[in-house]
Amino acid sequence: xxxxxxxxxxxxxxxxxxxxxxxxxxxxxxxxxxxxxxxxxxxxxxxxxxxxxxxxxxxxxxxxxxxxxxxxxxxxxxxxxxxxxxxxxxxxxxxxxxxxxxxxxxxxxxxxxxxxxxxxxxxxxxxxxxxxxxxxxxxxxxxxxxxxxxxxxxxxxxxxxxxxxxxxxxxxxxxxxxxx
Numbered sequence: 539x540x541x542x543x544x545x546x547x548x549x550x551x552x553x554x555x556x557x558x559x560x561x562x563x564x565x566x567x568x569x570x571x572x573x574x575x576x577x578x579x580x581x582x583x584x585x586x587x588x589x590x591x592x593x594x595x596x597x598x599x600x601x602x603x604x605x606x607x608x609x610x611x612x613x614x615x616x617x618x619x620x621x622x623x624x625x626x627x628x629x630x631x632x633x634x635x636x637x638x639x640x641x642x643x644x645x646x647x648x649x650x651x652x653x654x655x656x657x658x659x660x661x662x663x664x665x666x667x668x669x670x671x672x673x674x675x676x677x678x679x680x681x682x683x684x685x686x687x688x689x690x691x692x693x694x695x696x697x698x699x700x701x702x703x704x705x706x707x708x709x710x711x712x713x714x715x716x717x718x
Contacts, residue, residue: 544569544614549715550687552694557642557679558711559654562698565617567715569692570602574612575717576690577603578629579660581670584622584708593708594643594653594673596622600693605634616695619708625671633663634689638714643676654698654710663689687718 547569570576582597596619602612641657657672661681692715698708 544571547572547691547717549692549717551685551716552692553638553682553685553690553714553716555638555640555679555682555711557640557677558696559642559645561654561710562696564694564696567692567694568614568616569715570600570614570717571612573604574602574691575605575634575688576600576693576714577605577608577634578627579635579658579668579670580625580627581658581672582618582622582624583670583672584619586673593619593621594656594675595658596620596708597624598658598693598695598709598712599624600635600690601627601629602691605688606632614693616693616712617697618695619697621708628668628670630662630668631664631666635660635668635714636663636685636689636716637661637682638690638712639678639681640712641672641674641676641678654708655712658712660690682714685716687716689716690714691717
């Protein structure tokens, strides 16, 4: 299984938000190496498909390094969907990622085109807010708690499996692990 090399890393807590969608299952966690924390991220986003099935946010990749030392980088991404391209990374000017906010389109009913998670924002310990280049469907929910340790050190996604030509939503929810 990909990304299980550092899954033995102990974490103190994890961050969640209440507005994630219901479809799919939680996949495996991926952790930064010991002493590394997420300082940046990129997103895999499918652009608007017009009359076809939209999935929007298909993946979140974290870029891990030692705090304020980007000499060595390690990326983690849990499970990702099939569609879209990866965006350019966004970085904390200093510090590490320590809270997030998820933009989610609520379930659209039997005949609607569900996209679920569409975009994400992160706060850095140095206080700037970074927003991904995702889609603008749905609304941002509440901010997660803030990591009480150093910062975010792992990711776990809730993914809907491919629906064989039916309505796909791909990434529905995410939680991030906090390490001291």
